[in-house]
Amino acid sequence: MTAGMLSPSLIFVLTGIFGLLLLATSTVGVAIAAARAFSSLGWVTALPILPELKARLRTWWIMTAAFSTCLILGRGMSLAFLALVSFLVLREYLSVTPFRAGDRVGLFVAYAMIPLQYGWIARGHAEAAAIVPIAALAALGAVVTLRGTAQDFLASSALVIWGVLVAIVALGHLALIVSIPASLGYIAGGPGLLLFLVFVCQIGDVVQYIAGKTLGRRRAVPGLSPNKTVAGYVGGLSATALAAALLAPYLTPIGHGEGFLVGGALGLLGCLGGLTISALKRDLGLKDMGRLLPGHGGALDRADSLVFSAPFFYHYLVLAH
């Protein structure tokens, strides 16, 4: 896929996304100016959400610019971008997990799975996602055989396999989606499908965050994620379903009605992904996975809604269309 072959609907949606960002940035700018003016008049205005929104938006601009540039530059650049995402997610995961000196070879195995997975996908081997976790387990088996001691094998290999599954195999489905060739029905090709998935999941996250901060009272799952509210989940889920229903005919072979249902499923799986990563963070005693993305946290804090929705979307497309 080269720049000359980009579909008009992809360009249209990308333009719309930048329009949304512009709108959000100016709204927050006006809100910050208004809050400053009111507080200088002596009226009490406490809007602690504003500075965080500003930081989040800044990061959104950078992420959106990098993502859309790679989409426009073609499949090779998209795969390189997604491999970098896998690396960043794996690095921050391994940086916070309790590893011991003897497990260092296991960490190597995890990193080595990135070129394996993306190399295979680049060569059109879609089964990469199925073989990579097994390859990782085989490598860990070889390592434990050479070390000759089975102590803590399950715990340390489970740590590695967890990282490989989330950072490389699950998120690697984004690379499989972008590799789907443009053909009958797939009007905007792989880039259109990837843009669709990422946009509907991320808009769900954004609405979930804003609704949770402004409307939410009742905490949905206090044991896993103290900041998530029922209102947030309802808002995020509806936003994902509506955005999917609206955009599906332009970027995917799916119609409006089916798009709504697929969007609902993507939204639910997005919530489940977020909660699964929340459970991991809670268990490790962390609020965020890292500090790579100011305002958001780590790379996995931003990508957690894609962990289950990307594999679902890929297999749904392959099986149903």
Next chain:
Amino acid sequence: MRDLLRTWCHRVVIRPLMRGACGLRVSHGERLPRTGPAILVANHNSHFDTLALFALFSPREAATLRAVVARDYFRVGSLIGWIARRIFGAITADRAWRPAAGDPLAGCSRVLDAGEILILYPEGTRGMPGVMSELKAGVAYLARRYPKVPVVPVTLSGVERILPKGAVVPLPLTVAAHVGVPRYWSGGDCRDFMAELRVAFAGASEA
């Protein structure tokens, strides 16, 4: 004349490795001394500590950095000794002081007199990961000798996981550097100064 090997090692290896592959994150980078003379003191767990400290500076600034290394480990004629001297501008110090050797801080004094930035690891060796060993008092004697030179404590975290003592191959994992408030010799006792420094390191690991 600029040292091309040092500058390019910094540009092509040290900064991409630490800032890129290891995602080095700096808090309070504005407290770093941009010109010498100054003394950087840091906790020490890994050979990568020195790389992390160098990566805090631009190639031009890093050309004035000089690490103090142990003479018995970084031997003349060994590869690691050559790298330390050639790339990291290392000066050597004796870990065990012998009266016959004369002033143990003469090398450090020369660096500060030349207006350069000295890197000192007061623990004296790479300690246990995450545990601050007992600090050696050399830095206090040096601060007493140069009361106008700032002593800047830098707390490094995560570096011990990249390449712990005894490991051979480094791994890309995230690293953070917290720069503490610069301190000056305020009179009094060397023990007071070292206690102050210990507090600075302990406070940084909580922040």
